[in-house]
Amino acid sequence: MIVIMKPNATAAEIGAVIRRAESLGVTTHPIYGDNRTVVALVGDLTRVSRESFNAMDGVNTTVRIQEPYKLASRTTRPENSVFDVGGGAVRIGGPEVVVMAGPCSVESRDQIVETAIAVKEAGAKVLRGGAFKPRTSPYSFQGLGLKGLEYLAEARAVTGLPIITEVVTVETLPMVAEYADILQIGARNMQNYGLLHAVGKTQRPVMLKRGISGTIEELLMCAEYIVSNGNYNVMVCERGIRTYETSTRNTFDLSAVPVIKHTSHLPVVADPSHGTGYREYVPAMAKAAVAAGADALILEIHPDPDNALSDGRQSLSLTEFRKLMADLRRVAEAIDRFIDGEPGTKPAVQEEIAQVA
Numbered sequence: 068m069i070v071i072m073k074p075n076a077t078a079a080e081i082g083a084v085i086r087r088a089e090s091l092g093v094t095t096h097p098i099y100g101d102n103r104t105v106v107a108l109v110g111d112l113t114r115v116s117r118e119s120f121n122a123m124d125g126v127n128t129t130v131r132i133q134e135p136y137k138l139a140s141r142t143t144r145p146e147n148s149v150f151d152v153g154g155g156a157v158r159i160g161g162p163e164v165v166v167m168a169g170p171c172s173v174e175s176r177d178q179i180v181e182t183a184i185a186v187k188e189a190g191a192k193v194l195r196g197g198a199f200k201p202r203t204s205p206y207s208f209q210g211l212g213l214k215g216l217e218y219l220a221e222a223r224a225v226t227g228l229p230i231i232t233e234v235v236t237v238e239t240l241p242m243v244a245e246y247a248d249i250l251q252i253g254a255r256n257m258q259n260y261g262l263l264h265a266v267g268k269t270q271r272p273v274m275l276k277r278g279i280s281g282t283i284e285e286l287l288m289c290a291e292y293i294v295s296n297g298n299y300n301v302m303v304c305e306r307g308i309r310t311y312e313t314s315t316r317n318t319f320d321l322s323a324v325p326v327i328k329h330t331s332h333l334p335v336v337a338d339p340s341h342g343t344g345y346r347e348y349v350p351a352m353a354k355a356a357v358a359a360g361a362d363a364l365i366l367e368i369h370p371d372p373d374n375a376l377s378d379g380r381q382s383l384s385l386t387e388f389r390k391l392m393a394d395l396r397r398v399a400e401a402i403d404r405f406i407d408g409e410p411g412t413k414p415a416v417q418e419e420i421a422q423v424a
């Protein structure tokens with residue numbers, strides 16, 4: 068249930084609502100929106116009567132939230148969630164479509180720095196790269212671990228790009244959080260509740276990927292675990308699901324984008340690389356994802372895709388990536404959004420790169 072306060076409600080009136088709810092044994096989450104303050108009540112609501120809250124000073128009305136995810140629901144917060152990553156370097160969830168790009172795995176210092184420079188030059192805003200890799204086979208490359216995180220930090224120092232990297236266990240979270248601007252929770256860990264609790268206790272932005280057999284509702288319930296632990300800086304990512312179709316690695320469920328935008332206020336990221344599994348299909352689905360309303364894209368790119376240590380088949384070359392970025396700008400403008408700067412402006416980063424490289 069949410070208690071919607073009047074626009075001019077005082078801090079004392081909001082405090083009284085919180086105290087009454089907590090005296091009834093429910094957990095409260097005040098949500099301060101642009102136009103209104105809402106106090107979300109979660110937990111066992113059997114002793115809570117709407118009428119008694121409706122009668123309190125400063126209360127406008129109360130609404131029962133139908134969805135099982137309460138804090139992630141758009142009913143609770145009608146406006147989009149927008150938050151900063153990398154200390155304000157990038158804003159996720161606003162009018163800019165944020166492109167995150169980089170290799171599946173960090174392989175060497177040179178590989179990640181070369182890629183990072185290409186990412187920045189092309190106008191993408193976040194560098195991706197896996198240091199801890201959750202691989203289907205235990206015999207596949209598992210990532211460089213701490214060394215990979217150090218190389219990512221070097222690439223950030225050279226380009227200024229914030230970094231997104233995957234955290235696979237609760238034990239390694241402190242180490243990964245020391246380096247990552249965005250913590251990625253992979254598809255295989257969507258329902259790793261211990262990990263969801265742990266990242267929920269931080270304030271670091273999190274990108275939660277949809278599991279291969281996860282429904283949209285299950286994905287949002289997993290986001291709810293993070294948000295209900297106090298971390299509202301969550302974006303959810305459509306990366307394809309398992310179906311009977313074998314022509315693509317996964318079935319990229321693009322309709323998840325408008326569905327989630329409708330039912331939740333959380334920013335939505337689309338990953339056409341894992342979504343399709345083949346680089347020749349990535350540009351079309353990346354453009355489609357922007358057209359469908361994704362707030363961000365995450366793309367796998369590599370200086371030498373055919374020799375990548377993981378996911379080379381779905382990785383774009385740096386040249387293919389540059390071409391795609393130019394096309395994506397036009398798609399974004401067609402729906403009154405933009406990529407890298409105001410509509411119509413071109414990236415002015417070449418000189419900056421020359422200075423720091």
Ligand code: PEP
Binds near residue numbers: 197253254255
């Ligand atoms: C990845 O981003 O490289 C990755 C492992 O993705 P997913 O968890 O979606 O498989």
Ligand code: MN
Binds near residue numbers: 171172377
């Ligand atoms: Mn990958």
